[in-house]
Amino acid sequence: MLDQSQGYVTADGRQIGGVLMEMKDITLRFGGVTAIKDISFDIHEGEIRAIIGPNGAGKSSMLNVISGFYTPQEGEVWYKGAPRPAMKPYEVARMGVARTFQNIALFEGMTVLDNVMTGRLNHMKAGILAQAIWWGKARDEEIANREHVERVIDFLEIQSIRKTPVGRLPYGLKKRVELARALAAEPSLLLLDEPMAGMNVEEKEDMSRFILDVNDEFGTTIALIEHDMGVVMDLSDRVVVMDYGKKIGDGTPDEVRNDQTVIDAYLGVPQE
Amino acid sequence: MLYRTAGQFKTSYKADQALFPIRQDAVLLAIILTFAWVIFPMTASEFAFQTLLIPILIYSLAAMGLNILTGYAGQLSLGTAAFMGVGAYACYKLIEVMDPILAILLSGVFSAGIGVIFGIPSLRIKGFYLAIATLAAQFFLVWLFEKWAWLYNYNASGAIQVPNLQTFGVYVTGPQASSVTQYYVILGIVTLMTVLCINLTRGTLGRTWKATRDMDIAAELIGINLMRSKLTAFAISSYLVGVAGALFVFMWRGAAEPNLFDIPLSFDILFIAIIGGLGSILGNYLGAILIVGLPVVLNTVPEALGLEIKSATVEHYNIMIVGALIVFFLIIEPHGLARLWALIREKLIIWPFPH
Structure with missing residues (x-):
């Protein structure tokens, strides 16, 4: 269990738990380029944590470090109170980290239902032979997981497109299906890489509502990257601000909004 | 009209996930199975067995193997014929110690092993580059079939001859086996494999x-372990291809030389899979019917019409017409005959309304 003594209460009165994930002095380099430099921050259980920053600040790289796609040269990732050894992305996913992608990464050849079902893969254990015969455990498992997937589909209001091939869907819906796939995995930590990129106002409102609902109903911890400042400030409990691979701010939306370094990074500094 | 789904309600996920959620599909399949299991064997001539029924089934199985790998798992392979060869040679060695049908089913295990080994490059390379890597299997294995005399029991011709073998007192392989028996053996194996493949492809794997x-x-x-995913695809695909190879030689050709398993056979099977439809089980059958059946039809039509055409000329026409048809089908439906059927079916379900 996590150490709950580190929990806090948010501005809107929600009780936040202990530290779920902690980044300790992470440095990530690609050859001579330092994408992330000595960054530390933590993500508490049950909170919505945003990572913001100008383009090229290293936000996506940070998310990729969390999801195990990149291994940092220095620093440690602590997860559920223990340092996480270097592992493959699929192993990280099996530890309860699910994510969505900046550019939609759905399986275009499959239906919405099958896409969301892939999110359940780590919960399905039947052997190949049992699957081939489609009997006993394999079939029960398929049906049990289908029920779970249907709950997610209901939750995100995509019932009507259940059996539509993903390739035929419009952009906004694809984003929602991607969220469904990540949610189906019942993650402890949900990573959202620009969940509202390219959406119109209405779609953004829908997506914001879903993110809040997910956090509220399932208690899922969410870490998100987003460019729309209005959305970020409204949604998140705490914000990390990055610029040129460094952390320049960390705190509640209000603290960050009034931080001079952050304002300088976003608005620029007047020439002397 | 024929495909009206009105009144067919699904009240459980089990029903929704059934193999045939639409009743008409089940009826259609029952009709096809009746033809395959009862009517064809009773009516077909020796010629029909040897030029149509048996090869179509065997090619369908081989294409199904390739389709698992290329159509479902997305790993391009040009080594299909070589893996068929592994199945055939393994079967040749296995029949010395066991029942021929058991030997055929087990021979796939050997090609699966070889397939996994040649599938290892897929962990690092993709697409066309992987296709070239699988070509290595094609060349290496055919060379091995030629040079490793133990495989063909050191006989002088370098070819394998299928002996007369019995299962439960009935000849199933060799010249003494009747076509009907062989047809039933093949049909049984292919039906079983098809059912298993349908289940595998619609499930977790x-x-x-x-x-x-x-x-x-x-x-x-x-959370998908790509190595596991790709290698299971190679294993299961190569198993099916290996069994198809064993059937190819033991139930149809009766003899085999190493060059039988050369690239042209790989291409034939790739054509079947592509024209039939990648990522479809049904497509393999449609593709095999087209690729195997068309030349037979083209050969017999001029004769039936009383036209005097030299057989060599027919052969040339054959290649040209089949080639043109391949291009034609790929243009009207790049996703293959199976997709064409899926679209027709979709239209039939909502007919007479356009949407």
């Missing part, structure tokens, strides 16, 4: 494969 095919990075980030 199938989704793992399709995820690997559609977006491998995303697949890995949602």
Whole structure:
């Protein structure tokens, strides 16, 4: 269990738990380029944590470090109170980290239902032979997981497109299906890489509502990257601000909004 | 009209996930199975067995193997014929110690092993580059079939001859076996494999494969072990291809030389899979019917019409017409005959309304 003594209460009165994930002095380099430099921050259980920053600040790289796609040269990732050894992305996913992608990464050849079902893969254990015969455990498992997937589909209001091939869907819906796939995995930590990129106002409102609902109903911890400042400030409990691979701010939306370094990074500094 | 789904309600996920959620599909399949299991064997001539029924089934099985790998898991392969060869040679060695049908089913295990070994490059390379890597299997294995005399029991011709063998007192292989018996053996094996493949492709493993095919990075980030996914695809694909290879030689050709398993056979099977439809089980049958059946039809039509055409000329026409048809089908439906059927079916379900 996590150490709950580190929990806090948010501005809107929600009780936040202990530290779920902690980044300790992470440095990530690609050859001579330092994408992330000595960054530390933590993500508490049950909170919505945003990572913001100008383009090229290293936000996506940070998310990729969390999801195990990149291994940092220095620093440690602590997860559920223990340092996480270097592992493959699929192993990280099996530890309860699910994510969505900046550019939609759905399986275009499959239906919405099958896409969301892939999110359940780590919960399905039947052997190949049992699957081939489609009997006993394999079939029960398929049906049990289908029920779970249907709950997610209901939750995100995509019932009507259940059996539509993903390739035929419009952009906004694809984003929602991607969220469904990540949610189906019942993650402890949900990573959202620009969940509202390219959406119109209405779609953004829908997506914001879903993110809040997910956090509220399932208690899922969410870490998100987003460019729309209005959305970020409204949604998140705490914000990390990055610029040129460094952390320049960390705190509640209000603290960050009034931080001079952050304002300088976003608005620029007047020439002397 | 024929495909009206009105009144067919699904009240459980089990019913919704059934093999045939639409009743008409089940009826259609029952009709096809009746033809395959009862009517064809009773009516077909020796010629029909040897030029149509048996080869169509065997090619369908081989294409199904390739389709698992290329169509479902997205790993391009040009080594199909070589893996068929592994199945055939393994079967040749196995019949010395066991029942021929058991030997055929087990021979796939050997090609599966070899397939996994040649599938290892897929962990690092993709697409056309992988296809070239599988060509290595094609050349290496055919060379091995020629040079490793133990495989063909050191006989002088370098070819394998299928002996007369019995299962439960009935000849199933060799010149003494009747076509009907062989047809039933093949049909039984192919039907079984088809059922298993349908189940695999619609279940967890199938989704793992399709995820690997559609977006491998995303697949890995949602928790799919790509190595496992790709290698199981290679193993199961090569198993099916190996069994098809054993059937090819033991139930149809009766003899085989190493060059039988050369690239042209790989291409034939790739054509069947592509024209039939990648990522479809039904497509393999449609493709095999087209590729195997068309030349037979083209050969017999001029004769039936009383036209005097030299057989060599017919052969040339054959190649030209089949080639043109392949291009034609790929233009009207790049996703193959199976997709064409799926679209027709979709239209029939909502007929007479356009949407």
